[in-house]
Each structure stands twice: as C-alpha cells, then as structure tokens.
Amino acid sequence: MNRIDLFKKIQDKKSFLCVGLDTDPSKIPSHLLKTTDPVFEFNKEIIDQTAEFAVAYKPNIAFYEALGPKGWESLQKTLDYIPKEIFTIADAKRGDIGNTSGLYAKAFFETMDFDSITVAPYMGVDSVKPFLEFENKWVILLALTSNEGSADFQLISSQSGKPLFQEVLEKSSKWGNPDNMMYVVGATRGEKIAEVRKIVPEHFFLVPGVGAQGGSLEDVAHFGMNSHCGLLVNSSRGIIYAGNDKDFAKLAGLEAKKLQLEMEKLLSKYL
Numbered sequence: 001m002n003r004i005d006l007f008k009k010i011q012d013k014k015s016f017l018c019v020g021l022d023t024d025p026s027k028i029p030s031h032l033l034k035t036t037d038p039v040f041e042f043n044k045e046i047i048d049q050t051a052e053f054a055v056a057y058k059p060n061i062a063f064y065e066a067l068g069p070k071g072w073e074s075l076q077k078t079l080d081y082i083p084k085e086i087f088t089i090a091d092a093k094r095g096d097i098g099n100t101s102g103l104y105a106k107a108f109f110e111t112m113d114f115d116s117i118t119v120a121p122y123m124g125v126d127s128v129k130p131f132l133e134f135e136n137k138w139v140i141l142l143a144l145t146s147n148e149g150s151a152d153f154q155l156i157s158s159q160s161g162k163p164l165f166q167e168v169l170e171k172s173s174k175w176g177n178p179d180n181m182m183y184v185v186g187a188t189r190g191e192k193i194a195e196v197r198k199i200v201p202e203h204f205f206l207v208p209g210v211g212a213q214g215g216s217l218e219d220v221a222h223f224g225m226n227s228h229c230g231l232l233v234n235s236s237r238g239i240i241y242a243g244n245d246k247d248f249a250k251l252a253g254l255e256a257k258k259l260q261l262e263m264e265k266l267l268s269k270y271l
C-alpha cells in the first residue's frame with residue numbers, strides 16, 4: 001500500500017487507528033482455549049469487531065514466536081484473515097548485517113506478505129537498506145520509543161551536540177523517503193513529537209503508547225499530525241483485553257470505536 005492509498009483509507013474511515021495484536025495465550029478467554037488454535041480464534045474475533053474502525057493491524061511477533069511453530073502458523077492465519085485493504089505491520093524490530101537483514105526482509109515481505117516491518121537503526125545504513133529494496137513495502141524505523149529506557153541512548157547528546165534520535169532521523173531520512181519509510185515515535189513523549197515532526201515533516205509516524213501506557217491522543221495529534229495525517233496510532237492491550245469473557249471481542253470493538261470517534265474529531269480539527 002502506498003502513502004496516497006493509506007491517507008485515502010484514513011480519510012474514508014475517519015480513523016488513524018492501528019490495532020495491536022499482542023495476543024498473550026494467558027489472557028485468552030477460557031471458552032476459546034478448547035479450540036484447535038486459540039490465538040487465531042481470538043484474533044479472528046478481534047478483527048471482525050475492529051476492522052471497521054482500524055486502518056492498520058500490528059501483530060507483535062514476540063507473542064507468536066514465543067509459541068514455536070504453532071505460533072508462526074497462528075500468525076500466518078491471522079495475516080491472511082486481515083482484510084486486504086488494511087495496512088499490516090510486522091512488529092519484529094529486526095536489523096542485522098546486510099545479508100541477514102535481506103533474509104529478515106524476505107521472511108516478512110515475501111514468505112509472509114506484510115506491508116511493513118519495524119526495524120532498529122542501531123546497526124546503521126547497511127542493516128536497514130535491504131528492507132528498502134522491496135517495492136511497495138515499508139520500513140518503520142525506531143526513532144523515539146515510548147519506554148523509559150529510551151532515554152538511555154536516544155536522548156543523549158551525540159558528538160555534534162544533537163540528541164541521538166535527531167541524528168537517527170536526519171541520517172536515515174536520506175536512506176529512504178516518505179513513501180517507503182515511517183518512524184516509531186512514542187505517544188508518551190508529548191511535545192518531543194513536535195521536534196521529530198520538524199525534522200521529518202512528511203513521514204508517517206507509528207505512535208504506540210496510548211491506552212495501557214497512558215499517552216495522550218490529543219497531544220499526539222496536536223504535535224504530530226501533518227497535512228496527510230501522517231499518523232498511525234497503535235493501541236494493543238487497551239483494545240484487545242477490554243474484556244476477558246465471551247463478550248471480549250464486542251468490548252474490544254467498543255474500545256476501537258471510542259478511539260476512532262476521538263480520531264474523527266482530531267482529523268477535522270487539524271486537517
């Protein structure tokens with residue numbers, strides 16, 4: 001999916017919501033545990049109830065690979081079940097020497113047909129470029145993450161006196177372009193989002209951290225929205241674990257709808 005199509009979807013659905021499929025077997029309602037693939041059954045019901053309000057889905061790969069071959073199978077079935085017009089993100093946070101990155105890219109872009117993958121910038125240009133060689137696919141590079149530990153490296157001053165996240169943005173924005181690269185910017189970082197937006201005015205941001213991590217959607221839109229929205233805001237636990245009984249998916253749908261309605265207001269306020 002290209003940037004124009006993504007913006008069009010956002011306008012059509014009046015939503016920039018990404019639903020995070022961080023499906024933890026210990027949190028799956030007990031009635032689904034009797035099925036042959038509880039993780040897929042859970043995701044299927046969540047997708048059925050949230051697809052109307054979402055423009056992206058982001059399975060976090062850790063939750064699937066932790067289960068071994070069965071987890072990869074659940075992931076593939078989930079990916080196949082997501083409606084084709086919805087953007088998909090493999091939240092895998094990969095990145096390695098060139099030939100290895102090439103195979104990570106093949107794994108998520110060819111073997112599995114994800115639209116995008118999250119990538120760590122730490123190993124530099126040759127670790128990221130192999131992901132950019134796939135047509136119509138996206139790299140989502142970690143820039144300023146939502147966790148406390150992000151201050152350990154991302155906020156410290158580099159030799160030039162700029163914070164490291166700024167160096168990452170300035171350098172990496174030359175490796176790709178706003179049509180094949182997005183940035184992860186945590187919702188918990190408030191006005192820092194505005195600093196990031198100044199450096200990369202055109203790129204989309206994947207913004208995790210609303211919901212369970214407490215980030216403010218209003219702040220994210222205020223500081224981060226650009227003329228083509230430029231935001232995909234993720235919520236995982238806040239949506240998928242809104243309930244834990246037979247009505248879990250219905251409650252997830254209601255949570256997704258609540259966020260979508262807020263997003264609709266923000267889109268008309270800032271666009």
Ligand SMILES: O=C(O)c1cc(=O)[nH]c(=O)n1[C@@H]1O[C@H](COP(=O)(O)O)[C@@H](O)[C@H]1O
Nearest residue numbers: 060118145146147186208212213235236237
């Ligand atoms: O790359 C990510 O998606 C990510 C980056 C980041 O800075 N913070 C962050 O929470 N995430 C992911 O976003 C999701 C957040 O989940 P919730 O806190 O449950 O909404 C998890 O899958 C995290 O791995």
